[in-house]
Amino acid sequence: MAAWGERLAGVRGVLLDISGVLYDCGAGGGRAIAGSVEAVARLKQSHLKVRFCTNDSQKSRGKLVGLLRRLGFDISEDEVTSPAPATCQILKERGLRPHLLIHEGVRSEFDEIDTSNPNCVVIADAAEGFSYQNMNKAFQVLMELENPVLISLGKGRYYKETSGLVLDVGAYMKALEYACGIEAEVVGKPSPEFFKAALQAIGVEAHQVAQEFEIAMSYDDASTL
Amino acid sequence: MAAWGERLAGVRGVLLDISGVLYDCGAGGGRAIAGSVEAVARLKQSHLKVRFCTNDSQKSRGKLVGLLRRLGFDISEDEVTSPAPATCQILKERGLRPHLLIHEGVRSEFDEIDTSNPNCVVIADAAEGFSYQNMNKAFQVLMELENPVLISLGKGRYYKETSGLVLDVGAYMKALEYACGIEAEVVGKPSPEFFKAALQAIGVEAHQVAQEFEIAMSYDDASTL
Incomplete structure (x- = not known):
């Protein structure tokens, strides 16, 4: 050795x-x-x-x-x-109020964040939360903003569950980027x-x-x- | 005039x-x-x-x-x-057996297509069918192929429903492209x-x-x- x-x-x-x-x-x-x-x-x-x-x-x-x-x-x-605490710090610093497309398991990290009248979208690995309805809602929030801000907690392509490979947040980030014609800000590795x-x-x-x-x-x- | x-x-x-x-x-x-x-x-x-x-x-x-x-x-x-009939012609010509991520309303166009033991994925505007589970299934099929082929019926970013804007097939195509590191073949406009x-x-x-x-x-x- x-x-x-x-x-x-x-x-x-x-x-x-x-x-x-x-x-x-x-x-x-x-x-x-x-x-x-x-x-x-x-x-x-x-x-x-x-x-x-x-x-x-x-x-x-x-x-x-x-x-x-x-x-x-x-x-x-x-x-x-x-990435969630790092994102909260960015939100506070920039006066951003997010629409959250996230997993229920991480929601408590955002307890102190103002989510009224959103002026950005925060996307994380929502797993089952990546429904057609939830994706449309996040998309609609972005499209209503003059300067759409999309913050993504990581940009992983996929990961392994014990049941097999599943899509990670990066895939859904790309979907919103393409639909809105914007580029997400990634918080987490590899930043x-x-x-x-x-x-x-x-x-x-x-x-x-x-x-x-x-x-x-x-x-x-x-x-x- | x-x-x-x-x-x-x-x-x-x-x-x-x-x-x-x-x-x-x-x-x-x-x-x-x-x-x-x-x-x-x-x-x-x-x-x-x-x-x-x-x-x-x-x-x-x-x-x-x-x-x-x-x-x-x-x-x-x-x-x-x-695009559906045009896709069927391509599938037949190239001996492709698709896993279909499509809306039930268009499934009858694929009635004569062999979908056993899939060697490609065909994605269309599945709307409610774009669930986390269905996206993972399409992704897993692609990842199991030596040469993943993804055929997308159009690549629209979004369209207008009477209820508001909704994501089109292009957004979900981009998600699979990114996750798999591939480029889809688009059938339909603007091809x-x-x-x-x-x-x-x-x-x-x-x-x-x-x-x-x-x-x-x-x-x-x-x-x-």
């Missing part, structure tokens, strides 16, 4: 994705990916700073952390960077601002952080940290 | 759109647009050849013509060029092949045909033909 050790030279922090890296979502909440619970524990015992950085926009941080703790992970809410916020939270510079997929592919190696 | 007469010099045929030009679709079948019934009658009494050329992919030609006749239009099924088929049906060359929107904007002028 010398090669692995060399690759970590100078590394002070690790950004870890959650869905598909720590666990696979699906029926009954999902299941931990083999070795991931132990890898996270080992990382947190090491000298490395750890931040969980997810585009999951179906769940509030509270719900997500509750699920992960039940699966055995040592994780708390304030260790998670996720640099989103990664920067995660790094700031652990006080680590970009060149000092390990990429999550290296870790994800190396659970067995975590024992050598 | 001299200007209008001059613009028709050399014109031998007219292609007329249907939805939004002859009638507005909506509850109870929709309503004829003022002046359009009379304009069609006058055109058909003139020396001009008339072809109805629609991207409507919610209804079979039989259903569409039945509706238009009830609204007072003099129109028969064999005067209509629509040149589609217009050529309409012109062939009335034996008129492209330079001898009037554009539908000129007619649509000039119902009052039709009395001068």
Whole structure:
């Protein structure tokens, strides 16, 4: 494992994705990916700073952390960077009142946001909420605005449920972009601002952080940290 | 009306759109647009050849013509060029067996098409059929194909129902294109092949045909033909 050790030279922090890296979502909440619970524990015992950085926009941080703790992970809410709180900050800063096309599971993150008389649309992974009616409603709100603003929590193409592949928010974002002739603002990965916020939270510079997929592919190696 | 007469010099045929030009679709079948019934009658009494050329992919030609006749239009099924029959011809020529994401109203056009063990996806304006489940199913079929083929009946962004604007097939086509990383084949307007088929049906060359929107904007002028 010398090669692995060399690759970590100078590394002070690790950004870890959650869905598909720590666990696979699906029926009954999902299941931990083999070795991931132990890898996270080992990382947190090491000298490395750890931040969980997810585009999951179906769940509030509270719900997500509750699920992960039940699966055995040592994780708390304030260790998670996720797009909903980042979006709320943008909405407040710019005086935006969103029409929300989101999953019920994440709605509590927007509790303090004024949604009256909307002047933008926020779209997240609404899953079953991506009905024809709901998509038309979001579209109509955008078309009534002089300067339509569409904010998308991530732009993933698809992801894996235990039942198989399903469309992610990016596909529905593209549908609204095309219909309205606009370009969405993406909050979440791969936006640099989103990664920067995660790094700031652990006080680590970009060149000092390990990429999550290296870790994800190396659970067995975590024992050598 | 001299200007209008001059613009028709050399014109031998007219292609007329249907939805939004002859009638507005909506509850109870929709309503004829003022002046359009009379304009069609006058055109058909003139020396001009008339072809109805629609991207409507919610209804079979039989259903569409039945509706238009009830609204007072003099129109028969064999005067209509629509994307479903054109698609069936392509499917047969290329040995394609579609998974159909379409409206129930147009399904009868595909009665003679083999849909077992699908090797492509055909998407049309499915309206309420654009559910999360149905979109995922179409996506999964495409992802299982070595060479995913997506055929879209038109690529309209949206259209007007009597209840307001609604998303058209193009928006959902874009969603599947993005998720799968592919480009759809569009059958219907604005495909040149589609217009050529309409012109062939009335034996008129492209330079001898009037554009539908000129007619649509000039119902009052039709009395001068």
